[in-house]
Amino acid sequence: MTNIMDKKDLTKIEPYLWEISKDFRADMRVPAWIYATESMLDEMMSDRSLDQLVNVSTLPGIRVAAQVMPDAHEGYGFPIGGVCATRWPDGIISPGGIGYDINCGVRLLRSGLDYEDARPHLRRLAGALYEQVPTGTGKSGPLKIGKNEMDRMMKEGAAWAIRNGYGEERDVKFIESKGCLEDADPEAVSGRAVQRGNDQLGTLGGGNHFLEVDYVDELFDEEVAEAYGLKVGQLVVMIHTGSRGFGHQIATDYLRTFMQVMADYDIVLPDKELTCAPLNSQEGKAYYRAMKAAANFAFTNRQVITWEVRKAWRKIFGGQNESLDVLYDVAHNIAKVEEHKLEGKQEKVVVHRKGATRSFGPGYAELPGEYREVGQPVLIPGSMGTASYVLAGQNRSMELSFGSCCHGAGRRMSRRQAKKKVEAGELTRALEHEGIFVRAATSGGIAEEAPLAYKDVNEVVTAVELAGLAQRVARLRPVVVIKG
Amino acid sequence: MAGSFTFMDHTADRRLKVKGDDLESLFIEGVKGLAYLLQVDMQKIHGASVKRTIDIEAPDTTSLLIDFLSEVLTYTHIDKSVYEKVQFEFLEPRHLKARIFGHRVEGFAEEVKAVTYHEAEVSQVENGTWESMVIFDI
Numbered sequence: 044m045t046n047i048m049d050k051k052d053l054t055k056i057e058p059y060l061w062e063i064s065k066d067f068r069a070d071m072r073v074p075a076w077i078y079a080t081e082s083m084l085d086e087m088m089s090d091r092s093l094d095q096l097v098n099v100s101t102l103p104g105i106r107v108a109a110q111v112m113p114d115a116h117e118g119y120g121f122p123i124g125g126v127c128a129t130r131w132p133d134g135i136i137s138p139g140g141i142g143y144d145i146n147c148g149v150r151l152l153r154s155g156l157d158y159e160d161a162r163p164h165l166r167r168l169a170g171a172l173y174e175q176v177p178t179g180t181g182k183s184g185p186l187k188i189g190k191n192e193m194d195r196m197m198k199e200g201a202a203w204a205i206r207n208g209y210g211e212e213r214d215v216k217f218i219e220s221k222g223c224l225e226d227a228d229p230e231a232v233s234g235r236a237v238q239r240g241n242d243q244l245g246t247l248g249g250g251n252h253f254l255e256v257d258y259v260d261e262l263f264d265e266e267v268a269e270a271y272g273l274k275v276g277q278l279v280v281m282i283h284t285g286s287r288g289f290g291h292q293i294a295t296d297y298l299r300t301f302m303q304v305m306a307d308y309d310i311v312l313p314d315k316e317l318t319c320a321p322l323n324s325q326e327g328k329a330y331y332r333a334m335k336a337a338a339n340f341a342f343t344n345r346q347v348i349t350w351e352v353r354k355a356w357r358k359i360f361g362g363q364n365e366s367l368d369v370l371y372d373v374a375h376n377i378a379k380v381e382e383h384k385l386e387g388k389q390e391k392v393v394v395h396r397k398g399a400t401r402s403f404g405p406g407y408a409e410l411p412g413e414y415r416e417v418g419q420p421v422l423i424p425g426s427m428g429t430a431s432y433v434l435a436g437q438n439r440s441m442e443l444s445f446g447s448c449c450h451g452a453g454r455r456m457s458r459r460q461a462k463k464k465v466e467a468g469e470l471t472r473a474l475e476h477e478g479i480f481v482r483a484a485t486s487g488g489i490a491e492e493a494p495l496a497y498k499d500v501n502e503v504v505t506a507v508e509l510a511g512l513a514q515r516v517a518r519l520r521p522v523v524v525i526k527g
Numbered sequence: 528m529a530g531s532f533t534f535m536d537h538t539a540d541r542r543l544k545v546k547g548d549d550l551e552s553l554f555i556e557g558v559k560g561l562a563y564l565l566q567v568d569m570q571k572i573h574g575a576s577v578k579r580t581i582d583i584e585a586p587d588t589t590s591l592l593i594d595f596l597s598e599v600l601t602y603t604h605i606d607k608s609v610y611e612k613v614q615f616e617f618l619e620p621r622h623l624k625a626r627i628f629g630h631r632v633e634g635f636a637e638e639v640k641a642v643t644y645h646e647a648e649v650s651q652v653e654n655g656t657w658e659s660m661v662i663f664d665i
Contacts, residue, residue, distance in 0.1 A: 118645075
């Protein structure tokens with residue numbers, strides 16, 4: 044499917060920001076904004092990303108503009124890489140603007156080890172991590188918990204895991220919202236979501252989820268890197284996963300509910316998958332509280348995986364080098380009520396981030412003291428075998444994108460095409476030749492996630508830096524990749 | 528009655544086109560397409576047999592198809608099984624009751640997160656065939 048848009052429909056309003064005017068289609072309520080270089084824009088026009096973005100601009104209560112980041116690609120309803128803020132409390136909340144994988148996100152752990160010292164042990168480390176962290180779909184995790192404990196976990200988030208021995212007290216300080224969204228309501232969550240999720244804490248899942256050991260290859264800002272505790276050559280661990288079947292079921296349940304009540308709120312949409320309800324409606328409130336439960340599940344999941352990673356790490360590097368500290372943990376599929384300055388005054392809005400990372404600049408009270416002066420760490424996973432980035436949120440993102448930034452390299456080739464073009468065994472051998480050890484649950488998983496299926500992450504982060512949304516702090520190179 | 532399913536390109540997810548001589552065939556092809564995505568190897572299913580009953584209503588036939596496939600996917604994950612066969616007790620434009628049959632599996636080939644409403648539109652084309660697009664979130 045191709046885009047129906049022409050480049051003449053786009054106006055450059057800043058060096059790396061393009062606008063589709065509100066006049067482009069009669070049902071648009073606000074303009075659409077695209078952060079990109081010109082060549083990236085051409086790529087976005089090869090699928091339906093921008094048509095989907097225009098559809099988002101029609102949502103009731105949307106403020107300022109429907110926006111996409113440079114890693115945007117076609118989704119199902121909302122484009123991936125999208126940001127949409129709606130008026131609080133009567134604007135809409137849309138499960139499709141968050142995604143089925145609620146609080147899919149990234150956690151980065153910082154080690155005290157140097158790549159060169161660890162190098163001889165990396166093959167064994169890959170084996171130990173693959174053994175400890177369940178990967179792929181349909182696999183159970185190390186815990187199977189009953190309804191009462193599930194309810195507690197939904198309310199407490201990552202702190203629940205720590206209370207039960209899956210982590211250290213200091214871990215939560217370095218998680219977005221301290222690993223817990225308040226007012227999560229287990230009563231708003233279906234029994235089926237609980238059934239899908241009760242054995243999935245501590246599991247990575249499939250698709251583009253992964254666990255990676257990287258080394259810091261280059262620093263772009265020494266001062267910020269120091270605040271984040273990063274130095275050249277240091278080994279770090281990146282965890283990319285979300286709320287698993289638990290979140291998928293919650294999204295599915297509420298899309299169906301919203302579909303049935305939308306007419307009562309006089310909401311008419313160009314695409315059913317944008318289905319939504321006012322946040323202050325009974326259904327909107329219930330979804331938001333259930334979504335928070337799923338977000339807390341995801342924070343807990345990444346916490347339990349951290350515990351598994353620490354076990355594997357101890358097995359290989361036991362002794363004085365075994366510590367792994369949480370550098371940060373941030374969501375890229377979520378909705379949050381936040382205050383932003385719009386037209387000169389503070390206003391509460393519901394910020395939907397669908398494949399977009401929060402990127403708060405320096406000075407925000409929610410950031411841990413260690414990072415408050417330099418801005419929030421923004422964790423950008425690249426494609427398998429290329430590079431990932433640590434960025435620091437900038438205040439320009441507070442003025443433009445509701446404190447949001449890109450979330451990854453962004454897919455450019457379908458899974459089917461990638462499988463046709465790439466032979467998994469060959470790719471694994473080629474990566475191993477470059478010193479990258481890959482372990483995966485299925486060979487298809489490796490082929491689908493081959494680097495050629497993604498955009499160039501370097502170009503994506505350069506574009507967000509030039510647009511002023513975040514600045515580069517460190518580039519990471521992978522040495523061990525565990526795939527679902 | 529016969530039907531077919533074909534996968535078409537989508538940047539990140541899976542776009543399935545289903546066709547059927549009648550509505551039942553159309554819905555069955557959706558289940559087959561989902562099973563095709565999930566199965567590691569069609570020949571290697573030896574797990575215990577499982578069955579479930581689905582009884583759902585929806586505002587229109589398109590939503591009924593998507594909600595039905597969502598139900599199948601939910602049971603797929605809860606039961607860790609692949610469902611391949613369907614027996615309809617009845618299939619009306621906005622209400623269906625069916626039994627689905629499958630086998631337990633060790634794991635799935637693909638992480639199918641959800642069945643989406645995006646681009647779905649159950650319609651009858653000139654020769655009387657029913658068709659729809661179904662996009663799975665991967």
